Amino acid sequence: MLKINNLSKSFVDKEAIKNINLTVNKGSILGLVGPNGAGKSTLLRTIVDIYTPDTGSVTLDGENIEDNPSIKERIGYMGDRNDYFNKWKIKHIVKHYKFAYVNFDEEKFNKINEVFQIPLNKKVTKLSKGNISRLFFMLTLSSNPDLLILDEPTSGLDPIVKRKLLKILVDDVFERETTVIISSHNLSDLESICDHIVFINDGEIIKDNSLDTLKTDxxxxxxxxxxxxxxxxxxxxxxxxxxxxxxxxxxxxxxxxxxxxxxxxxxxxxxxxxxxxxxxxxxxxxxxx
Incomplete structure (x- = not known):
């Protein structure tokens, strides 16, 4: 279970997230929804300890995530931008992930890549935006995380590939009880896979309900x-x-x-x-x- 308690984060000119409280149960898929600038990416980056919060805490199964390598091994994060590996060949990125994540499964990566067909000898800079999204989704999922954080994972994907990616994600949740937080502007995608929805605006949660409750009310x-x-x-x-x-x-x-x-x-x-x-x-x- 992921618990976010009184989480706030400010930058020089803006309070990006304000006193966020949220619980995400094991095996659930939570959709994070809001307009541009609402604080979605800041919240996700603070959850995974890229940003240090001003106040509050994030715990996974009762353990604080901040500066905790053993917990971070259980977390997969796919950001909305992935510039670090731009000049790397994909086969070298796979080796890096095998070294960085003890649970990385290269066989799983290759099996998913039978669907996505990303050439392993290519550099990231030679890939389209959609293929970059596919690549980092495969890498993150193949790390076999208990908690999976996805920021705009379907950006740049055509409808056919998008459907395949979402099916792979849902199958993983079913098989491994992965806990997922996914942010996307493609709200129809979230509607098709999420069991819980959080609306965020101006750094604050304004609605937090199961999708069924939202649709009923x-x-x-x-x-x-x-x-x-x-x-x-x-x-x-x-x-x-x-x-x-x-x-x-x-x-x-x-x-x-x-x-x-x-x-x-x-x-x-x-x-x-x-x-x-x-x-x-x-x-x-x-x-x-």
């Missing part, structure tokens, strides 16, 4: 009233946003429950239809409203 409602809507309807506290289209209303709510349904009916609602929302829509309405 947050809905778009199409509502038609028998006569006129209540005068204050568009300002009900249950709604994040309301649009009026002719006689009907489209209302976004993050508390779609029996209490709200009863309130609508008591106020003359003749027709109510619940529509599921995409993760992208959930993020937009949560942050903007």
């Amino acid at each position: 947050m809905k778009k409602l199409q509502i038609i009233f028998k006569e006129n809507a209540p005068e204050d309807f568009e300002h009900w506290k249950e709604f994040l946003h309301v649009d009026k289209i002719g006689r009907s209303f489209n209302a976004i709510t993050n508390c779609c429950n029996e209490e709200l349904m009863n309130k609508l009916k008591e106020n003359g609602a003749l027709f109510i239809e619940e529509l599921d929302m995409s993760l992208e829509d959930m993020l937009v309405y949560t942050i903007e409203h």
Whole structure:
């Protein structure tokens, strides 16, 4: 289990993450979602001890990660940029990973590479952006980490390769109970594999729920009233946003429950239809409203 307690990190001109508290259970896939500059990459780099926090701590199975080599051997991190190995040949990077990670499995790397077909004699600088993403995903996963941190792993991938990568990831979680935190702007990717979602904005967690709970609670409602809507309807506290289209209303709510349904009916609602929302829509309405 990964526990993040009161974690904060500031730079010269900005408080990047503010008092983050988060628990990630073993074998779960947590999606970290937010706009550019929200603090996602800073949080991931602080979790893996690239950045030293100003306050707070990160523990894996009760042990503090900071300056702890034995714990770091159990962590795999794929950053959104991988410039260090640019001039290296891939076969030499594989040797480096074998030396650096005691659990690195070269056979596993080669098996995954049967899918991705990255030439081992090429230098990283000769690879496309998508192939670089594939390479470092393979290297990180082949280290057999207990905790896997992925920052934009599908960046630059075409839809076919992306689907293959996500399947390999999910299979690894199923087989090894790997704990995963994944950040991505491709929210449909996260929606297809994550069991838990965290929304972050301006360095703070603004929503932390299972994906099932999010989908149950947050809905778009199409509502038609028998006569006129209540005068204050568009300002009900249950709604994040309301649009009026002719006689009907489209209302976004993050508390779609029996209490709200009863309130609508008591106020003359003749027709109510619940529509599921995409993760992208959930993020937009949560942050903007």
